[in-house]
Amino acid sequence: MPRTIKKYANRRLYDTTASKHVTLAGVRELIAAGEDIEVVDDASGEDITRHVLMQIIAEQEQGGRPILSDGMLMQIIRFYGNPMQGMMTQFLEQSTETFVRQQQVWQEQFRDAMSNTPAAAMESMMKENLEAWGKLQRSYMDAVVPGRRTKPG
Numbered sequence: 001m002p003r004t005i006k007k008y009a010n011r012r013l014y015d016t017t018a019s020k021h022v023t024l025a026g027v028r029e030l031i032a033a034g035e036d037i038e039v040v041d042d043a044s045g046e047d048i049t050r051h052v053l054m055q056i057i058a059e060q061e062q063g064g065r066p067i068l069s070d071g072m073l074m075q076i077i078r079f080y081g082n083p084m085q086g087m088m089t090q091f092l093e094q095s096t097e098t099f100v101r102q103q104q105v106w107q108e109q110f111r112d113a114m115s116n117t118p119a120a121a122m123e124s125m126m127k128e129n130l131e132a133w134g135k136l137q138r139s140y141m142d143a144v145v146p147g148r149r150t151k152p153g
Contacts, residue, residue: 003015003038005027005039005052006042007048008043013026014042028056028059
Protein backbone atom coordinates (compact mmCIF):
# COMPACT_ATOMS: atom_id res chain seq x y z
CA MET A 1 0.00 0.00 0.00
CA PRO A 2 1.49 3.34 -0.99
CA ARG A 3 2.35 6.00 1.54
CA THR A 4 -0.17 8.86 1.37
CA ILE A 5 0.99 12.43 1.00
CA LYS A 6 -1.64 15.18 1.17
CA LYS A 7 -1.20 18.44 -0.70
CA TYR A 8 -2.91 21.42 0.84
CA ALA A 9 -4.20 24.55 -0.89
CA ASN A 10 -1.17 26.45 0.40
CA ARG A 11 1.01 23.97 -1.60
CA ARG A 12 2.36 22.31 1.53
CA LEU A 13 2.79 18.54 1.51
CA TYR A 14 1.88 16.41 4.53
CA ASP A 15 3.13 12.86 5.04
CA THR A 16 0.23 11.07 6.75
CA THR A 17 2.42 8.11 7.78
CA ALA A 18 5.05 10.22 9.56
CA SER A 19 2.47 12.86 10.61
CA LYS A 20 4.65 15.75 9.45
CA HIS A 21 5.04 18.22 6.64
CA VAL A 22 7.54 17.31 3.92
CA THR A 23 9.15 19.16 1.08
CA LEU A 24 9.26 18.03 -2.52
CA ALA A 25 12.86 17.00 -1.85
CA GLY A 26 11.63 14.95 1.11
CA VAL A 27 9.13 13.17 -1.12
CA ARG A 28 11.94 12.47 -3.60
CA GLU A 29 14.02 10.98 -0.78
CA LEU A 30 11.13 8.71 0.23
CA ILE A 31 10.81 7.46 -3.34
CA ALA A 32 14.58 7.02 -3.70
CA ALA A 33 14.51 4.94 -0.50
CA GLY A 34 12.00 2.59 -2.14
CA GLU A 35 8.72 3.95 -0.80
CA ASP A 36 5.71 3.92 -3.09
CA ILE A 37 3.66 7.08 -2.63
CA GLU A 38 0.35 8.54 -3.63
CA VAL A 39 -0.33 12.24 -3.46
CA VAL A 40 -3.89 13.45 -2.98
CA ASP A 41 -5.30 16.94 -3.06
CA ASP A 42 -6.60 17.56 0.47
CA ALA A 43 -9.62 19.59 -0.64
CA SER A 44 -10.88 17.48 -3.54
CA GLY A 45 -9.36 14.08 -2.76
CA GLU A 46 -8.09 13.98 -6.36
CA ASP A 47 -5.03 11.82 -7.03
CA ILE A 48 -2.29 14.23 -8.09
CA THR A 49 0.60 11.78 -7.77
CA ARG A 50 1.60 12.08 -11.43
CA HIS A 51 1.72 15.88 -11.23
CA VAL A 52 4.00 15.79 -8.16
CA LEU A 53 6.23 13.10 -9.69
CA MET A 54 6.61 15.24 -12.83
CA GLN A 55 7.55 18.21 -10.61
CA ILE A 56 10.24 16.11 -8.91
CA ILE A 57 11.62 14.95 -12.26
CA ALA A 58 11.62 18.52 -13.63
CA GLU A 59 13.57 19.73 -10.58
CA GLN A 60 16.07 16.88 -10.87
CA GLU A 61 16.56 17.47 -14.58
CA GLN A 62 17.33 21.19 -13.98
CA GLY A 63 20.38 20.61 -11.82
CA GLY A 64 23.38 18.35 -11.99
CA ARG A 65 23.48 15.64 -14.63
CA PRO A 66 20.09 15.02 -16.20
CA ILE A 67 18.95 11.51 -17.11
CA LEU A 68 16.74 12.65 -19.98
CA SER A 69 18.66 14.23 -22.84
CA ASP A 70 17.08 16.89 -25.06
CA GLY A 71 16.91 14.38 -27.91
CA MET A 72 15.19 11.79 -25.74
CA LEU A 73 12.67 14.35 -24.47
CA MET A 74 11.88 15.39 -28.06
CA GLN A 75 11.36 11.76 -29.06
CA ILE A 76 9.02 11.22 -26.11
CA ILE A 77 7.05 14.37 -26.98
CA ARG A 78 6.68 13.12 -30.56
CA PHE A 79 5.01 9.94 -29.29
CA TYR A 80 2.16 11.80 -27.56
CA GLY A 81 -0.95 11.22 -29.66
CA ASN A 82 0.90 8.74 -31.86
CA PRO A 83 -0.83 5.36 -32.32
CA MET A 84 2.33 3.80 -30.86
CA GLN A 85 2.16 5.85 -27.63
CA GLY A 86 0.98 2.85 -25.58
CA MET A 87 3.80 0.71 -26.91
CA MET A 88 6.32 3.42 -26.12
CA THR A 89 5.03 3.56 -22.53
CA GLN A 90 5.31 -0.21 -22.20
CA PHE A 91 8.79 -0.21 -23.75
CA LEU A 92 10.07 2.48 -21.39
CA GLU A 93 8.61 0.72 -18.33
CA GLN A 94 10.07 -2.66 -19.30
CA SER A 95 13.44 -1.14 -20.18
CA THR A 96 13.62 0.62 -16.82
CA GLU A 97 12.60 -2.53 -14.91
CA THR A 98 15.23 -4.56 -16.79
CA PHE A 99 17.87 -1.94 -16.06
CA VAL A 100 16.99 -1.95 -12.33
CA ARG A 101 17.13 -5.77 -12.17
CA GLN A 102 20.50 -5.82 -13.94
CA GLN A 103 21.82 -3.18 -11.56
CA GLN A 104 20.70 -5.26 -8.56
CA VAL A 105 22.43 -8.37 -9.97
CA TRP A 106 25.59 -6.36 -10.62
CA GLN A 107 25.56 -4.99 -7.06
CA GLU A 108 25.15 -8.50 -5.62
CA GLN A 109 28.01 -9.79 -7.77
CA PHE A 110 30.18 -6.86 -6.72
CA ARG A 111 29.35 -7.47 -3.05
CA ASP A 112 30.22 -11.16 -3.46
CA ALA A 113 33.46 -10.31 -5.23
CA MET A 114 34.43 -7.86 -2.49
CA SER A 115 33.73 -10.44 0.22
CA ASN A 116 36.11 -12.82 -1.59
CA THR A 117 39.06 -10.47 -1.51
CA PRO A 118 42.60 -11.81 -1.18
CA ALA A 119 42.55 -10.70 2.46
CA ALA A 120 39.35 -12.70 3.12
CA ALA A 121 40.85 -15.72 1.37
CA MET A 122 44.05 -15.39 3.44
CA GLU A 123 42.03 -15.11 6.64
CA SER A 124 40.11 -18.27 5.77
CA MET A 125 43.34 -20.14 4.96
CA MET A 126 44.92 -18.95 8.22
CA LYS A 127 41.97 -20.25 10.24
CA GLU A 128 42.17 -23.62 8.48
CA ASN A 129 45.94 -23.78 9.03
CA LEU A 130 45.59 -22.92 12.73
CA GLU A 131 42.95 -25.62 13.17
CA ALA A 132 45.15 -28.17 11.38
CA TRP A 133 48.17 -27.10 13.44
CA GLY A 134 46.15 -27.48 16.65
CA LYS A 135 45.07 -31.00 15.66
CA LEU A 136 48.66 -31.91 14.83
CA GLN A 137 49.86 -30.60 18.21
CA ARG A 138 47.17 -32.55 20.07
CA SER A 139 48.03 -35.74 18.15
CA TYR A 140 51.72 -35.28 18.91
CA MET A 141 51.09 -34.63 22.61
CA ASP A 142 48.80 -37.66 22.81
CA ALA A 143 51.51 -39.84 21.25
CA VAL A 144 54.39 -38.46 23.30
CA VAL A 145 52.87 -38.03 26.74
CA PRO A 146 51.89 -41.41 28.22
CA GLY A 147 48.27 -41.65 29.37
CA ARG A 148 47.29 -38.31 27.82
CA ARG A 149 44.24 -38.43 25.59
CA THR A 150 42.28 -35.37 24.56
CA LYS A 151 38.91 -35.12 22.94
CA PRO A 152 38.99 -35.53 19.16
CA GLY A 153 38.81 -32.31 17.20
